[in-house]
Structures are given as structure tokens and as C-alpha cells.
Amino acid sequence: MSSEQGYETVLEIKDLGISFSTDEGDVRAVNGVSFALKKGITLGIVGESGSGKTATTQSILGLLSENARIDNCSKVIFKHPQKGIIDLIKLGKNDTNWSDIRGRYISMVFQEPSASFSPIYRIRDYFYETMDLHLKIKDKNKREEFSLEMLSKVGIPDPKGCFGRYPFELSGGMKQRVMIAIALLTHPLVVIADEPTSALDVVVQAQILLLLRKLQQDLGMSLIFVSHDFGVIRQIADEVAIMYLGEVVEYGSIKQITASPFHPYTKLLLGAIPRFEHRNTFLSSVPGDIPSPLNRPSGCPLHTRCPSIIKGLCDKSSPNFLTIKGKHKVRCFFCEKLMKEGN
Amino acid sequence: MYENKDVLLSIKDLKVYYSTSKGIFKNSAGYIKAVDGVNLNIYRGQTLGLVGESGCGKTTLGKGILKLVKPFGGNIYFNIDGNSHDTINLHEKEFRSFRKQVQMIFQDPYASLNPRMTVRDIIAEPLICLGSMKSTNEIDKKVYEVAVMCNLHPEHLSRFPHAFSGGQRQRIAIARALVLNPSFIVCDEPVSALDVSTQANILNLLIKLKKDFGLTYLFIGHDLNVVAYISDIVAVMHIGKIMEIGTTDDIFNNPTHPYTRLLLRSVPDVDKENIKKLRMFSRAFSEKFTNSHGCNFRSRCEYAKEICNKTAPSLRTLNSKNEHFVACNFAEDVIVSEYFYKKKAV
Ligand SMILES: Nc1ncnc2c1ncn2[C@@H]1O[C@H](COP(=O)(O)OP(=O)(O)O)[C@@H](O)[C@H]1O
Numbered sequence: 001m002s003s004e005q006g007y008e009t010v011l012e013i014k015d016l017g018i019s020f021s022t023d024e025g026d027v028r029a030v031n032g033v034s035f036a037l038k039k040g041i042t043l044g045i046v047g048e049s050g051s052g053k054t055a056t057t058q059s060i061l062g063l064l065s066e067n068a069r070i071d072n073c074s075k076v077i078f079k080h081p082q083k084g085i086i087d088l089i090k091l092g093k094n095d096t097n098w099s100d101i102r103g104r105y106i107s108m109v110f111q112e113p114s115a116s117f118s119p120i121y122r123i124r125d126y127f128y129e130t131m132d133l134h135l136k137i138k139d140k141n142k143r144e145e146f147s148l149e150m151l152s153k154v155g156i157p158d159p160k161g162c163f164g165r166y167p168f169e170l171s172g173g174m175k176q177r178v179m180i181a182i183a184l185l186t187h188p189l190v191v192i193a194d195e196p197t198s199a200l201d202v203v204v205q206a207q208i209l210l211l212l213r214k215l216q217q218d219l220g221m222s223l224i225f226v227s228h229d230f231g232v233i234r235q236i237a238d239e240v241a242i243m244y245l246g247e248v249v250e251y252g253s254i255k256q257i258t259a260s261p262f263h264p265y266t267k268l269l270l271g272a273i274p275r276f277e278h279r280n281t282f283l284s285s286v287p288g289d290i291p292s293p294l295n296r297p298s299g300c301p302l303h304t305r306c307p308s309i310i311k312g313l314c315d316k317s318s319p320n321f322l323t324i325k326g327k328h329k330v331r332c333f334f335c336e337k338l339m340k341e342g343n
Numbered sequence: 344m345y346e347n348k349d350v351l352l353s354i355k356d357l358k359v360y361y362s363t364s365k366g367i368f369k370n371s372a373g374y375i376k377a378v379d380g381v382n383l384n385i386y387r388g389q390t391l392g393l394v395g396e397s398g399c400g401k402t403t404l405g406k407g408i409l410k411l412v413k414p415f416g417g418n419i420y421f422n423i424d425g426n427s428h429d430t431i432n433l434h435e436k437e438f439r440s441f442r443k444q445v446q447m448i449f450q451d452p453y454a455s456l457n458p459r460m461t462v463r464d465i466i467a468e469p470l471i472c473l474g475s476m477k478s479t480n481e482i483d484k485k486v487y488e489v490a491v492m493c494n495l496h497p498e499h500l501s502r503f504p505h506a507f508s509g510g511q512r513q514r515i516a517i518a519r520a521l522v523l524n525p526s527f528i529v530c531d532e533p534v535s536a537l538d539v540s541t542q543a544n545i546l547n548l549l550i551k552l553k554k555d556f557g558l559t560y561l562f563i564g565h566d567l568n569v570v571a572y573i574s575d576i577v578a579v580m581h582i583g584k585i586m587e588i589g590t591t592d593d594i595f596n597n598p599t600h601p602y603t604r605l606l607l608r609s610v611p612d613v614d615k616e617n618i619k620k621l622r623m624f625s626r627a628f629s630e631k632f633t634n635s636h637g638c639n640f641r642s643r644c645e646y647a648k649e650i651c652n653k654t655a656p657s658l659r660t661l662n663s664k665n666e667h668f669v670a671c672n673f674a675e676d677v678i679v680s681e682y683f684y685k686k687k688a689v
């Protein structure tokens with residue numbers, strides 16, 4: 001594994017392609033996505049709904065639905081602390097290797113905390129289950145002590161009380177904190193958070209973002225944070241991948257992307273955010289509607305809506321990544337042209 | 344407040360309560376005070392933004408104003424044709440004319456459209472139920488006209504809602520709301536379920552329609568950027584009560600209620616890392632509608648003092664312009680302390 005600027009790569013996705021077969025035909029959800037997640041770094045994935053964010057993250061832990069088909073060339077390379085390099089794509093649904101990866105070294109936080117809890121178990125049952133599976137702590141007092149410590153770390157005001165409750169007795173924000181506590185209990189190397197704050201109110205969202213950021217830094221974990229909200233990504237991510245119709249179209253540090261976006265789609269997305277200072281001006285919006293994933297456009301996926309389209313080129317061939325500076329990369333013919341003219 | 348402007352709707356001490364059965368998860372008082380004594384003026388041609396966390400009573404207030412839920416108390420005066428009508432005591436005929444003047448657009452463009460009706464029939468339905476148009480030709484013409492206004496393709500009119508994306512469905516809902524030429528529309532989180540680029544389309548459309556037809560909006564939202572962007576006046580709601588109201592400038596540049604300040608500080612800014620500055624004093628929102636004594640924000644408030652447990656503050660003005668109202672016992676202290684906080688933070 002390569003290391004860039006002293007950061008070690010913990011997880012690497014290479015040429016990920018995912019199709020879902022449906023009654024209406026094949027849905028190409030992810031089309032050639034590659035990125036490397038470095039230790040201690042938060043990678044933000046931004047894109048509109050349907051851009052393939054969830055499918056990408058679910059493929060890492062083998063959680064895709066039955067009708068999903070992953071390309072043969074795709075790889076998800078995980079550096080297991082004991083077992084060395086494992087390609088997670090090659091693990092079957094019931095491979096025993098999953099037991100000490102899922103929920104142990106790689107854990108997940110979902111958007112809907114309610115959907116991830118069953119109403120018949122108390123909060124403490126979830127903690128004990130995770131500990132039984134992964135931490136082998138048998139002593140009852142130790143288990144409780146360890147759990148309560150984690151609950152107070154995520155800002156639960158009354159950990160002991162919360163421990164004995166059922167999930168439905170907690171508010172959405174509290175449930176999300178509990179889910180984060182459980183996800184972090186094993187001190188995983190990688191946490192995947194798929195829109196973890198999208199269902200929450202703004203105050204709770206801010207608290208959860210602060211909390212995740214702090215815990216991620218304290219524990220030195222790597223975090224993949226998925227969101228459709230650029231403002232949220234701005235607060236938490238070190239690096240960002242912008243996705244459109246299953247492809248990463250631009251990648252860079254959060255500052256590079258927000259301060260000097262290159263890709264026409266990134267620019268449109270940023271321009272579409274209403275800002276108080278720009279009231280009374282029209283918002284930029286991506287023209288037209290997102291094409292159906294059942295018939296993806298040829299060439300660059302944005303060409304049906306792109307204001308900078310180069311006719312005869314963008315609709316025919318697919319641009320490659322072009323490095324702008326450091327980590328900052330973009331896939332766009334128009335940007336290529338600009339760079340050439342600039343030089 | 345804003346005396347020289349033209350009041351379209353005047354809401355006085357509106358209360359909407361939901362009764363609940365007793366039980367461990369319901370409060371024992373037997374009802375939820377979803378809207379608890381709200382006073383508001385809505386001015387013709389303006390957009391009043393209403394913000395607050397989910398469950399604070401925004402939708403109920405919108406429905407209460409349109410009489411889609413039965414108020415427990417209070418009055419709503421609606422000014423049409425130079426006359427003020429108390430909508431609480433409308434006769435059948437007056438009520439029909441009121442219903443034509445006011446419309447509501449809902450958050451969920453998937454749930455709010457009947458899946459078994461064509462787009463044409465969905466848009467035409469209010470015309471048939473409440474309108475005076477009889478001939479199919481006339482109705483088709485009107486439907487076509489509003490559909491085009493809302494950037495819908497006329498050839499889509501014969502399709503069913505499931506064939507459309509979220510943004511297109513919301514445009515269908517807007518077309519339906521416009522078909523009776525209303526003067527007032529409650530927009531209940533119309534863009535909350537949409538992606539940012541689609542959201543931009545809908546906001547642009549709502550702003551254009553308002554200008555073209557002199558519409559008046561009550562715009563409900565939880566995204567403060569969106570509300571700031573579209574509103575002339577903003578009201579901040581917390582557990583059934585208005586905490587602060589003022590011009591958009593007042594609320595965003597000179598927020599005075601501790602709750603407004605907490606909300607504003609929590610908004611993630613896409614242009615800079617701002618959440619880090621959030622002071623974590625605030626406890627989470629809990630829906631406690633039982634205790635009607637005292638300020639309903641006190642359990643989350645860093646400025647709360649003994650008196651806040653007993654006396655519920657009412658809206659009062661702090662500046663001579665009489666435009667900016669705050670319901671807080673210690674608003675003056677908040678201003679001073681925030682001044683020092685700002686200085687320290689620099
Ligand atoms: N189980 C599935 N069956 C069929 N299509 C699916 C399935 N899951 C996702 N898709 C499709 O794949 C595309 C990407 O979906 P998703 O990864 O959920 O996007 P995002 O998380 O960015 O909103 C969408 O077009 C979606 O409709």
C-alpha cells in the first residue's frame with residue numbers, strides 16, 4: 001500500500017462497479033469508483049440522491065441486496081491488522097472472515113436510527129451483543145462500566161438510565177448517539193456513516209457532527225461520511241469525493257473543493273445552495289432532471305445537463321482524471337481544455 | 344407592528360390542541376398544546392418564514408390558519424376585498440370563498456398526490472370541487488396554463504404521478520395550488536425532501552410566482568439558509584410559541600432570543616468551518632407540553648434564572664422601529680453577553 005504524506009491507507013476501493021437487476025432492466029448504480037481512505041482522515045462523499053453513495057458504502061461491508069452485481073475487476077482492499085490484506089469483495093455473504101471485520105474493525109452508522117434497532121431489546125442488549133462478539137469481555141461489571149463510559153462520551157446525559165431503556169423511548173438524536181456509541185465501542189479502524197444526521201434537526205445535527213469529529217480524532221479512526229448536504233460535509237471532512245450518476249467527478253481536500261471547484265457539476269451544486277448574503281438573486285440550478293439510471297448517458301454522465309459541454313466530445317467519450325494540484329483531481333474535458341489554454 | 348403595511352391575515356392568540364389518551368408516553372394533561380397562543384400578522388405580497396425544530400408546531404399552525412384543523416381558541420382575520428372576515432365564524436358560502444383564496448403545499452411530494460389520478464385531473468380537482476368553471480374546455484385551458492407556468496411539459500398531463508421525480512411532483516403540487524388563483528399559500532417545507540439542485544429550481548419558481556401574481560406566502564422550513572433566502576419576515580417557533588419575530592435582517596444579523604442564536608450557530612456553513620464554535624451548553628430538545636408555567640425554553644437555556652420557571656415571557660419590542668419582537672425575560676442580558684462573547688471569539 002502506498003503512503004502519501006505519511007498517511008497510511010487503511011481501505012482502498014478500486015474500479016468499483018455495481019449494477020442492480022430490476023424488472024425494468026439493469027440499473028448501473030456505481031460506475032468505476034476508486035478512492036483510498038487514509039488513517040485518521042475523514043473522507044466526505046457528496047452527491048444528490050441516486051448518485052450511488054449508499055451502494056458504494058454498502059459494498060464495502062458486503063451489505064448490498066441480492067439483486068446487486070459487482071464488476072469482476074472491482075476491489076475493496078482492507079488492511080486487516082492481523083490477517084493482512086483482504087479483498088472484501090471476494091468474501092462470500094457468510095464468509096467467517098466477516099465476523100472480525102464487520103462491527104469490529106469496520107463499523108457503520110445509518111441515517112435512520114429507528115430502523116437499525118429492534119423494539120424488543122434494551123439499549124444494554126446491543127452493547128452486550130457487540131462486546132460478546134468482538135471484545136470478549138465477560139466480566140459483568142467491566143462490561144457495564146465500559147458501556148456507560150462510551151455512552152457518556154457521546155453526550156448521553158444519564159447513561160445508566162439510558163442503558164435500561166428501549167430504543168423507542170429515546171428521541172431521534174439520542175438514538176443516533178447510542179448508535180454511534182455502539183459503532184465506536186470496538187475502536188474500529190474505519191467508521192462508515194451514511195447520512196447519519198440527515199434526519200435530525202439542526203441543533204442536534206451540529207452536536208453529532210462535533211461529537212463524531214472529536215471521537216474520530218481522539219481514537220485516530222478513519223471516517224467515511226456520506227451526505228447530500230455540502231454544508232455538513234464542509235464541517236466534518238478532510239477530503240471530499242463529488243459523485244454524479246455513480247461516478248466520482250471531482251476529488252480534493254475540502255478547502256480545494258469549496259474554495260476553487262473545477263467540475264461544472266461541483267460548481268452548480270455549490271451555487272445552488274441558498275445563502276443569506278445572496279438573497280434576492282436567483283439560485284443556480286442544474287438544468288433539467290437527473291437522467292434515469294436505467295439509461296445512463298453515453299460519454300460524460302453530465303453531458304445532458306452541462307453548461308460547458310463540448311459537443312462531439314463529451315457525449316461520445318468519457319474523460320479521465322486530471323490532477324490539478326496535490327490531491328485535487330477532476331474528470332472533465334472542459335477543465336482539460338482550460339488547463340491547456342492556461343499553460 | 345408594520346402599521347403602514349397591508350395586513351392580509353391577522354392571527355390573534357391562536358391555540359390548537361390535540362387531545363391524547365393518558366399513558367406513559369403521553370402527557371397526563373390530556374392534550375398536546377401544538378400551537379399555544381400565537382399572534383402574527385401576515386402582510387400582503389410578503390413571505391413570512393416560520394422556523395423551528397420538528398414537532399414545534401409549524402405544520403399545525405399552518406393548518407390552523409387554513410382551518411384544516413379546528414382551533415381550540417383564538418381568531419383569524421382574513422382581509423379580502425377591503426373587508427376583514429373572522430374565519431372562525433364563517434358561513435358555508437363564505438367558507439367556500441375563503442378556501443379558494445388559501446392553499447397549502449406539503450413537504451412530501453410523494454404522499455400528497457393521489458397516485459390513481461392523472462396529473463391533469465390532480466391539477467383540475469380544486470377547479471371542479473370549488474371553482475365555478477364547468478366546461479371541460481375551460482378547465483383544460485386553465486390546467487394547461489398553470490402547468491406551463493410551473494415548468495411542466497403539457498404532454499406530461501396525461502401521466503400518473505409515479506412517473507415523476509420529486510422536483511416534478513412538487514411542481515405538480517404547486518400547479519394544483521395555483522389553479523384557483525389564491526392570494527395566500529402555506530408552503531409547508533416544500534423543498535425539505537428535495538436535493539439541493541432541485542430545491543433551487545423550486546425556490547426560483549416560488550419566488551417568480553410570488554412576483555408575477557402578488558402572492559403572499561407562509562413559508563415553513565427547518566433549513567435556516569432556505570428560510571433566510573426566501574422570507575421578508577421570519578418567526579422563530581419553539582414548542583407551540585413564537586420566540587422571536589422580525590425582518591429577515593433582524594433575525595439573521597441581530598438575533599436576540601437565546602433559541603434563535605442557538606439555531607443560527609448550528610447551521611452548517613458551506614463556506615467555512617463554523618460548527619466548531621458552537622458552545623455545547625444546550626441540552627437536546629424534549630417535547631414537554633405539560634408545564635405551561637414559565638418559559639418553555641428554560642431547560643435548554645444558558646441564561647435561565649429562577650423567574651424563568653414561573654413567568655412565561657411574552658413578545659415585546661426592543662427597538663424603537665417596533666419591528667423586532669422577542670419573548671425572553673432577559674433579552675437585554677443576552678445582547679450584552681453575546682457582545683462580549685463575540686469580542687472574545689475574535
Ligand atoms: N436494491 C436496489 N435495486 C435496484 N436499484 C437500486 C437498489 N439500490 C439502489 N438502487 C439504485 O441505484 C442508484 C444508486 O442508489 P444509492 O446508492 O442508494 O444512491 P444514494 O445513496 O446516492 O442516494 C439509484 O438509481 C437507485 O435507484
Ligand SMILES: Nc1ncnc2c1ncn2[C@@H]1O[C@H](COP(=O)(O)OP(=O)(O)O)[C@@H](O)[C@H]1O
Pocket residue numbers: 361362375377395396397398399400401402403404630
Ligand atoms: N393529528 C395529531 N394528533 C396528535 N398530535 C399531533 C397531531 N399532529 C401533530 N401532533 C403533535 O403536535 C406537535 C406539533 O406537530 P407539528 O405541527 O406537525 O410540528 P412541526 O410541523 O413543527 O414538525 C407534535 O408534538 C406532534 O406530535
Ligand code: SF4
Pocket residue numbers: 263264265300301302303304306307308309310314319331332333334335
Ligand atoms: S466532460 Fe463535458 S459534459 Fe462532462 S462536465 Fe466536462 S464539459 Fe461538461
Ligand code: SF4
Pocket residue numbers: 601602638639640641642644645646647648651656670671672673674
Ligand atoms: S425567558 Fe429565561 S429561559 Fe426563556 S429564553 Fe429568556 S432567559 Fe432563557
Ligand SMILES: [Mg+2]
Pocket residue numbers: 053054055
Ligand atoms: Mg443513500
Ligand SMILES: [Mg+2]
Pocket residue numbers: 401402403531
Ligand atoms: Mg411539519
